[in-house]
Amino acid sequence: MAGICIFLVALSWTCVSSAAQGTVRHYYIAAEDTLWDFAPSYPDNPMMGRPFNNSERIFVGGNGRDRIGHRYKKALYREYTDASFSSYKTRPQEWEHLGILGPVIRASVGDTIKVIFKNNTVDKTLTMHPHGLSYDKASEGSPYNDGTSGKDKLDDGVRPGETYTYTWDVPESAGPGPDDPDSIVWLYHSHTDEPADTNAGLIGTLIISRKDRAWPDGRPKDVDREFVTLFKIFDENASLYLRENMAAFAPEAEMDDEDFIESNLMHSMNGYVYDNLPGLVINQGEKVRWYVVALGTEVDLHSAHWHGNTVLSSGQRTDVIELMPASMKTVTMIADNPGEWMFHCHVDDHIKAGMMGRYIIRPGKTNH
Numbered sequence: 398m399a400g401i402c403i404f405l406v407a408l409s410w411t412c413v414s415s416a417a418q419g420t421v422r423h424y425y426i427a428a429e430d431t432l433w434d435f436a437p438s439y440p441d442n443p444m445m446g447r448p449f450n451n452s453e454r455i456f457v458g459g460n461g462r463d464r465i466g467h468r469y470k471k472a473l474y475r476e477y478t479d480a481s482f483s484s485y486k487t488r489p490q491e492w493e494h495l496g497i498l499g500p501v502i503r504a505s506v507g508d509t510i511k512v513i514f515k516n517n518t519v520d521k522t523l524t525m526h527p528h529g530l531s532y533d534k535a536s537e538g539s540p541y542n543d544g545t546s547g548k549d550k551l552d553d554g555v556r557p558g559e560t561y562t563y564t565w566d567v568p569e570s571a572g573p574g575p576d577d578p579d580s581i582v583w584l585y586h587s588h589t590d591e592p593a594d595t596n597a598g599l600i601g602t603l604i605i606s607r608k609d610r611a612w613p614d615g616r617p618k619d620v621d622r623e624f625v626t627l628f629k630i631f632d633e634n635a636s637l638y639l640r641e642n643m644a645a646f647a648p649e650a651e652m653d654d655e656d657f658i659e660s661n662l663m664h665s666m667n668g669y670v671y672d673n674l675p676g677l678v679i680n681q682g683e684k685v686r687w688y689v690v691a692l693g694t695e696v697d698l699h700s701a702h703w704h705g706n707t708v709l710s711s712g713q714r715t716d717v718i719e720l721m722p723a724s725m726k727t728v729t730m731i732a733d734n735p736g737e738w739m740f741h742c743h744v745d746d747h748i749k750a751g752m753m754g755r756y757i758i759r760p761g762k763t764n765h
């Protein structure tokens with residue numbers, strides 16, 4: 398008994414201690430109706446340096462009648478500076494590449510995250526649900542028959558105009574494991590009608606660092622630069638906004654027309670197709686952490702491939718990592734080889750449909 402008591406006392410002391418030392422990090426995030434452009438370069442395909450050809454235009458060519466094109470109404474997570482939700486938090490240039498993704502929520506082991514979530518959409522009921530972190534039933538962000546009631550149900554669906562605070566703890570079990578690098582990635586997303594919510598665009602990521610290996614703002618100390626990329630075929634046929642998009646952009650479309658359905662499969666990286674993803678710029682010699690995630694259906698089997706440089710993934714060298722729906726992978730690159738390099742999904746159909754971009758390593762050696 399004495400042993401158990403000592404163990405319990407020790408456990409309880411550890412919990413109090415880490416909570417006392419941890420930081421409470423506040424994020425002000427709203428879900429917003431947004432018009433998203435998967436290919437701002439249209440009608441040009443920057444990957445090939447020419448206009449889109451006919452097979453590419455299936456996915457990006459709207460016609461005002463029975464095809465929606467490259468712009469869709471969606472709902473995205475956007476970050477504000479404070480609880481008044483009056484000013485957007487400026488997204489720094491090094492995070493421009495996030496594109497359709499919500500803000501990166503960052504913390505170190507031992508911290509607590511409080512997300513003040515406001516639903517600014519006109520008529521969608523939405524939530525925020527995190528992977529990996531520790532939460533109670535009032536901060537799970539997902540409605541199902543889980544035996545709860547009262548205030549434990551308020552997180553299940555935040556209605557338009559309402560605000561709700563989610564509290565997520567970051568214990569050791571949410572941080573990097575023994576074979577992980579000093580920071581790892583988790584997904585967060587809306588989970589009211591999960592497939593419809595995520596295809597509408599309500600997806601973001603959390604980055605969690607080892608406590609003793611992070612700067613005070615939570616950034617890992619062992620890398621010069623971080624990138625987050627989401628490989629996802631946004632299925633606009635399954636989005637909360639399908640009918641609105643048809644009414645606005647393709648009033649003559651038939652919902653069961655197979656060519657129309659195909660044209661609404663946006664094979665994107667961070668919501669960009671055919672090399673429209675901006676901002677993946679590195680200085681030669683930098684150590685870069687890539688957080689690569691995926692989400693979707695049985696067709697969202699992706700293989701992320703870097704030309705020109707390799708990465709370390711769980712101690713193994715590769716230039717391709719495999720992704721399944723809800724995969725969350727963290728790899729590290731020493732960016733030694735300067736140039737403009739293709740970064741794309743290696744699945745044949747996905748290449749044809751535009752799941753490709755580039756990253757740029759500027760010459761001029763950075764030494765460590």
Ligand SMILES: [Cu+2]
Pocket residue numbers: 628698699700742743744747752
């Ligand atoms: Cu793919």
